[in-house]
Amino acid sequence: MGFEIEPKGDGSQLRVFIDYAYPVSLGGRVTGGLLAGPYACWCVRRIAHDAANLG
Numbered sequence: 001m002g003f004e005i006e007p008k009g010d011g012s013q014l015r016v017f018i019d020y021a022y023p024v025s026l027g028g029r030v031t032g033g034l035l036a037g038p039y040a041c042w043c044v045r046r047i048a049h050d051a052a053n054l055g
Helices: 028-050
Strands: 004-009 011-017
Touching: 004 028, 011 028
Parallel strands: none
Antiparallel strands: 004 011
């Protein structure tokens, strides 16, 4: 999980990324399949919001 900021024109370009590996167990895979998407969206929004407020 992380982000990169690069200069772009008069502003900046933000790239947010998350690497995820599903758990091995069946229960973990089911739970991960249900919760990974919403959690990833929440993380990306938080990272983008925090990065925008650095300046």
